[in-house]
Amino acid sequence: MATHKREQFTEAEQQVAVIAKALGHPARVAILRLLAQRQACVCGELVLELPISQSTVSQHLKELKTAGLVQGEVDGPRVCYCLDPTGWARARQLLGDLLAELPAPATQACC
Amino acid sequence: MATHKREQFTEAEQQVAVIAKALGHPARVAILRLLAQRQACVCGELVLELPISQSTVSQHLKELKTAGLVQGEVDGPRVCYCLDPTGWARARQLLGDLLAELPAPATQACC
DNA sequence: CTTTGTAATCGTTAATCGACGATAAACGAA
DNA sequence: TTCGTTTATCGTCGATTAACGATTACAAAG
Numbered sequence: 529m530a531t532h533k534r535e536q537f538t539e540a541e542q543q544v545a546v547i548a549k550a551l552g553h554p555a556r557v558a559i560l561r562l563l564a565q566r567q568a569c570v571c572g573e574l575v576l577e578l579p580i581s582q583s584t585v586s587q588h589l590k591e592l593k594t595a596g597l598v599q600g601e602v603d604g605p606r607v608c609y610c611l612d613p614t615g616w617a618r619a620r621q622l623l624g625d626l627l628a629e630l631p632a633p634a635t636q637a638c639c
Numbered sequence: 640m641a642t643h644k645r646e647q648f649t650e651a652e653q654q655v656a657v658i659a660k661a662l663g664h665p666a667r668v669a670i671l672r673l674l675a676q677r678q679a680c681v682c683g684e685l686v687l688e689l690p691i692s693q694s695t696v697s698q699h700l701k702e703l704k705t706a707g708l709v710q711g712e713v714d715g716p717r718v719c720y721c722l723d724p725t726g727w728a729r730a731r732q733l734l735g736d737l738l739a740e741l742p743a744p745a746t747q748a749c750c
Numbered sequence: 751c752t753t754t755g756t757a758a759t760c761g762t763t764a765a766t767c768g769a770c771g772a773t774a775a776a777c778g779a780a
Numbered sequence: 781t782t783c784g785t786t787t788a789t790c791g792t793c794g795a796t797t798a799a800c801g802a803t804t805a806c807a808a809a810g
Contacts, residue, residue, distance in 0.1 A: 536691075537668070541669050541672070545664050545667075545668055548659045548660070548662035548663040551655065551656065551659035552659040552660035552663045554649075554652040555768090556656075557652045557659075557737070560741055561652070564740065564741045564742075571788095572786065580768090580769075581769075581770060581771080582786090582787075583769080583771075583772090583789080583790095585787095587768075589787095589788095590789095602787095604786090605776065605785055605786045606777095606786055607787060607788090610744070620738055623738060626662075626668070627731055630672065630727070632727065632728045632731055633675075633721070634724065664798085666798095683757080686757095691798095692799075693756090694801075695799055695800070696757095697758055698798075698799080711757095713806090713807090716755060716806070716808060717757075752810085754810095755808090756805100758804080758805075760804085761803095762801095762802105763800090765798080765799105766795105768795085771791095771792095772789100773790075774787100775789090776785100776786085777784105777786085778784090778786105779784085779785100780781100
């Protein structure tokens with residue numbers, strides 16, 4: 529059963545997991561890269577660039593938005609997406625902390 | 640349909656996604672942190688520290704191993720786990736590249 | 751060889767994910 | 781107001797995930 533015991537982990541662990549989960553699909557990584565590269569962040573542009581359907585892109589955008597990594601602004605009939613400044617900054621912080629906490633280990637294993 | 644179009648994204652995007660997916664659960668983040676903190680990386684220790692059952696821990700360890708982040712070495716009746724040196728170094732590289740490629744945006748949104 | 755302790759696997763269950771087409775909603779233009 | 785364009789949502793489907801207890805596999809000890 530997916531009784532999801534997530535509550536029992538630390539706040540930081542859960543937050544990192546949320547970020548990582550959002551990054552856990554190539555389409556979402558691609559979307560973030562596109563949003564960072566070009567300033568033209570209209571949804572339709574993304575659909576043209578990606579090998580998935582419009583509804584699926586929309587779905588991924590929703591997940592990124594839920595994770596706080598992306599924000600969308602309605603602009604007439606279309607929607608302009610971009611990285612969420614504070615959310616992405618926070619994500620960078622959390623991932624950076626994780627990398628700092630888990631440094632590259634010595635070349636030989638522990639045991 | 641889960642037709643998984645992952646093949647159609649770039650190699651880097653897919654690899655980042657694999658890493659991120661492995662980090663996408665608080666239990667796995669916790670496991671990695673425990674492995675980095677203490678050198679005592681015996682599976683049983685992890686089970687004692689985590690609020691989930693032995694079989695679930697084993698499952699998560701398997702996923703981390705599949706993602707190349709962790710390695711296990713049989714030591715008599717128990718198994719000693721630790722960060723996979725090369726795999727984790729690679730993961731650090733990929734995540735670092737991503738953070739470099741997606742810098743903290745200007746405080747104001749794009750549109 | 752049998753027992754004991756440890757970890758992996760199996761089987762099951764519920765929930766979530768990923769994908770799509772179809773439909774609905776929102777808006778500007780005619 | 782109606783039409784075309786754009787995006788979000790709905791409904792569906794199969795696959796995967798997360799979790800657990802039970803069982804199995806294995807190695808060391810007796």
